[in-house]
Amino acid sequence: MNLSYAECTARERLAHLLDAGSFHEWLPPAERVTSPHLAQLGVPGAFDDGVAIGRATLAGRTVFVAAQEGVFMGGGVGEVHGAKLVGLLQRALRDRPAAVLLLAESGGVRLHEANAGLIAVSEVMRAVLDVRAAGIPVITLIGGANGCFGGMGIVARCTDHIVMSDSGRLAMSGPEVIEASFGVEEFDSRDRALVWRTTGGKHRWLTGDCDALVEDDVQAFRAAAIAALGAAKAVTPALLEAEHALLSARLREMPPPSDDSDDATALWQRLGIADAQRIPDMDVAAVHALRAAAEVPR
Amino acid sequence: MSNSAGLEILDFSFPGRRIADAFPPVLVGVVGSGNLEVMLESAAGDDCSVRIETSARGFGPIWRAVLADFHERHPLGGIRISINDMGATPAVVSLRLGQAVAELPGASS
Numbered sequence: 001m002n003l004s005y006a007e008c009t010a011r012e013r014l015a016h017l018l019d020a021g022s023f024h025e026w027l028p029p030a031e032r033v034t035s036p037h038l039a040q041l042g043v044p045g046a047f048d049d050g051v052a053i054g055r056a057t058l059a060g061r062t063v064f065v066a067a068q069e070g071v072f073m074g075g076g077v078g079e080v081h082g083a084k085l086v087g088l089l090q091r092a093l094r095d096r097p098a099a100v101l102l103l104a105e106s107g108g109v110r111l112h113e114a115n116a117g118l119i120a121v122s123e124v125m126r127a128v129l130d131v132r133a134a135g136i137p138v139i140t141l142i143g144g145a146n147g148c149f150g151g152m153g154i155v156a157r158c159t160d161h162i163v164m165s166d167s168g169r170l171a172m173s174g175p176e177v178i179e180a181s182f183g184v185e186e187f188d189s190r191d192r193a194l195v196w197r198t199t200g201g202k203h204r205w206l207t208g209d210c211d212a213l214v215e216d217d218v219q220a221f222r223a224a225a226i227a228a229l230g231a232a233k234a235v236t237p238a239l240l241e242a243e244h245a246l247l248s249a250r251l252r253e254m255p256p257p258s259d260d261s262d263d264a265t266a267l268w269q270r271l272g273i274a275d276a277q278r279i280p281d282m283d284v285a286a287v288h289a290l291r292a293a294a295e296v297p298r
Numbered sequence: 299m300s301n302s303a304g305l306e307i308l309d310f311s312f313p314g315r316r317i318a319d320a321f322p323p324v325l326v327g328v329v330g331s332g333n334l335e336v337m338l339e340s341a342a343g344d345d346c347s348v349r350i351e352t353s354a355r356g357f358g359p360i361w362r363a364v365l366a367d368f369h370e371r372h373p374l375g376g377i378r379i380s381i382n383d384m385g386a387t388p389a390v391v392s393l394r395l396g397q398a399v400a401e402l403p404g405a406s407s
Contacts, residue, residue: 009328029337030323042304044353044382046329047337071330 003218005143006167010052010067013103016218017141017225018056018065025054026091027084035078037113046072049080053088055097059226064092067103070146076110077151082120089127093134099229100131102140102159107174108150121151128158129235137161137232141221142168142210147199149174161231162210163224164201165217166284170210171199193280197264202279202287206268208246215284306355310348310365314375317344318402326398334383334391336398341378352383364388368395 003016014023027033029047038045050072055064066088068075077085085102092100109117128138138159142148147169148156156162156170164170173181175189188194197203205213212228214220233239255266268276272294279287320340327335341347348365372395379395386394 011325028323029325029335030339039305039351042353044305044329044351044384046335046382047325047380069328071328071333 004216005165005218005221006145006216008218009071010069010103010105013218013221014052014056014065014067017103017222018058018063019060023054023056023065025052026088027053033080033084035080035113037078037116041112043073043112049078049084050075051081051084053084055095058099058101058222058229061098061229063099063101063229064088064095064097065101065103068105068144068152070105070144073110073112075104075106075144075146075152076108076112077106077117077121077124078110078113079116079120081110082117082124086120086123086127089124089131089138092131092136096134096136099137099139099231101225102138102156103144104140104142104148104152104156105144105146106148106150106152107146108152118151121155124151124155125158128155132158132160132232132235135232135234137228137230139163139225139228139231141225142170142201143214143216143221144168147171147174157209160233161212161228162204163212163214163221163228164204164210165214165221166201166287167196167216168201169196169199170201170204175199194262194264197262197280202282202284203264203268205287206271206273206279206291207250213284213287304353304355306350306352306358308348308350308352308358308361310350310362312346312348312365312369312373314344314346314377315373317375318377319404321403324398324401326401327394329382329384332385332387332390334381334386334394336394337380338398338402339378339380341376344375346374346377346379348379348381350381350383352381352385354383354385360388361391364391365395368392371396372399374399 034045035049050069053066131138139161140156140159141163143165153172175195178187179189201213204210212224214224253270265276273290324338329335
């Protein structure tokens with residue numbers, strides 16, 4: 001029964017997460033709307049440019065949905081891929097579905113497409129905020145093996161609601177990028193425990209960066225997405241000020257660098273979470289109990 | 299046969315003996331290292347046409363052999379096969395082609 005979300009392709013996620021047979025795709029593979037850039041670089045394209053978009057029903061409610069394929073170019077956002085996301089969001093403004101779901105799995109901008117990809121990601125952010133301003137919730141699901149990084153990490157944090165599995169990852173710069181920029185002493189990208197302590201679903205949930213933490217199971221993601229259908233949060237100055245206050249508080253909580261204890265564990269301790277050292281070994285249910293006890297903001 | 303910067307485009311055609319009824323497009327696989335995507339579509343005529351775009355240049359004879367072997371097992375006609383390949387091995391290509399045919403309507407016959 002348990003179907004790993006991480007191991008599914010983007011299309012398998014759509015097939016199992018949405019109401020059965022309800023997904024209607026726009027610009028499907030047979031339309032061949034593909035990258036105009038990759039062939040010039042000798043890189044094969046994909047018929048859907050790495051993202052499937054369309055409408056579907058979720059528990060009977062009409063939703064718009066996009067699913068990024070992490071295996072194709074690491075889910076990187078190129079010109080066409082980004083335009084499909086923007087088009088989906090703009091159509092939501094017109095048709096007003098109950099929600100827009102982003103099944104995000106991406107390293108961010110597709111570097112092969114450079115400026116076109118950067119512009120595309122910024123257009124996605126603007127479109128997300130427009131949809132939110134219209135009162136339609138945008139819900140991000142993160143549980144693919146590639147995580148959600150770079151520009152798509154920012155996009156995710158621009159949305160109303162984030163659902164992550166404990167194996168999901170969310171951050172701006174990816175581990176290899178941090179190591180390349182600041183050296184292995186600052187961040188060892190091959191230290192998988194460190195990577196998950198600082199970007200993984202448990203950490204993001206404990207610190208309030210994601211709203212729901214679920215098992216790596218497609219049905220768990222489906223249940224969390226259904227629960228989030230009413231999760232619209234109006235983007236107001238008060239909401240932004242609360243966000244800034246949360247981030248300022250976290251910065252104050254950050255312990256000074258120490259050789260004895262890693263930063264993530266020390267932060268969890270300062271948030272009042274018991275047994276912080278044991279968190280990496282805990283299952284999702286045990287982590288849920290921890291945050292309830294500590295009453296982390298949000 | 300290929301464009302300037304590295305991708306190789308290969309075209310093959312086989313005479314079909316089992317003409318497929320019209321069907322909605324089928325897509326299997328993903329374009330990733332050592333993998334490929336295969337799309338099947340209905341086409342006019344009795345042939346099975348195949349177009350491959352691949353980053354692994356110089357394997358035309360192997361593609362021909364793998365596709366001829368596939369066509370012997372599934373002598374389909376009225377069908378267009380489109381492939382985006384990132385260096386899949388012949389065994390993976392055969393499996394993906396078989397997977398795509400298995401998703402055709404009435405494929406169990």
